[in-house]
Amino acid sequence: MSSIYLGVNIDHVATLRQARGTNYPEPVHAALVAEQAGADGITVHLREDRRHIVDRDVYLLQQTISTRLNFEMAVTEEMLAIALEVQPHFCCLVPEKREELTTEGGLDVAGQLEKVQSACARLAEQGILVSLFIDPDPVQIDAVLAAGAPYIELHTGRYAESDGEAQQQELARIQDAARYASSKGLVVNAGHGLHYHNVQPIAAIPEIYELNIGHAIVARAIFSGLHAAVADMKQLMLDARR
Numbered sequence: 001m002s003s004i005y006l007g008v009n010i011d012h013v014a015t016l017r018q019a020r021g022t023n024y025p026e027p028v029h030a031a032l033v034a035e036q037a038g039a040d041g042i043t044v045h046l047r048e049d050r051r052h053i054v055d056r057d058v059y060l061l062q063q064t065i066s067t068r069l070n071f072e073m074a075v076t077e078e079m080l081a082i083a084l085e086v087q088p089h090f091c092c093l094v095p096e097k098r099e100e101l102t103t104e105g106g107l108d109v110a111g112q113l114e115k116v117q118s119a120c121a122r123l124a125e126q127g128i129l130v131s132l133f134i135d136p137d138p139v140q141i142d143a144v145l146a147a148g149a150p151y152i153e154l155h156t157g158r159y160a161e162s163d164g165e166a167q168q169q170e171l172a173r174i175q176d177a178a179r180y181a182s183s184k185g186l187v188v189n190a191g192h193g194l195h196y197h198n199v200q201p202i203a204a205i206p207e208i209y210e211l212n213i214g215h216a217i218v219a220r221a222i223f224s225g226l227h228a229a230v231a232d233m234k235q236l237m238l239d240a241r242r
């Protein structure tokens with residue numbers, strides 16, 4: 001059985017806090033419970049509009065967690081300055097639109113190569129491992145190679161939103177992209193929209209190193225508690241690798 005890691009995205013613990021402007025639930029508490037339940041890393045997306053995770057969460061998480069912080073961020077000067085100060089283990093560069101409900105697609109690395117290349121170089125200089133969140137598209141994978149990032153995260157949102165034949169086609173695109181990226185020496189992660197009923201075909205892709213999953217785990221935690229929600233997801237992923 002080959003291993004696969006789980007990064008737990010705790011953005012939506014913060015969504016609940018921000019809904020009332022309270023000081024609970026505390027994302028640091030969620031991160032520590034997730035780690036005890038088997039999370040291999042903690043992911044947060046500091047959005048430009050601060051709709052859920054806010055700056056102090058990122059600083060506190062970096063100081064308190066004992067796994068690895070994966071800091072998702074738009075490619076802006078503001079976010080680069082924060083990342084360079086926080087020094088997370090990973091930075092995942094993502095596209096961002098203020099009006100979107102959630103991330104709608106992958107980063108167009110090919111279309112803004114110089115900007116992404118420069119961001120990757122500035123982060124790598126500080127020893128931060130950079131991942132680019134991209135669609136499962138060989139053109140974007142070639143652009144990641146040109147940009148110099150060692151990791152990619154394949155966007156699984158379209159797979160998650162589709163069903164039937166369309167979902168099988170999207171799964172095949174993700175499988176092909178994972179194989180191609182891995183053959184070029186990239187470490188391949190995946191995530192977005194994965195839940196307890198669609199995770200296994202993605203987790204079964206042998207080239208995938210880590211899945212980042214958030215919304216479904218936090219939603220399940222309302223009924224089962226966060227420890228069980230994380231442990232159950234990790235078990236499904238490991239079962240898919242048997």
Ligand SMILES: CC(=O)[C@@H](O)[C@H](O)COP(=O)(O)O
Pocket residue numbers: 009011012044045047072094101102103133191192214
């Ligand atoms: C980049 C990505 O896929 C995300 O996980 C992102 O963090 C989603 O943003 P929200 O958590 O705000 O939905």
Ligand SMILES: NCC(=O)COP(=O)(O)O
Pocket residue numbers: 009043153190191192193194212213214215216
């Ligand atoms: N990058 C994907 C992620 O961190 C979690 O996305 P989701 O499971 O909240 O959709």
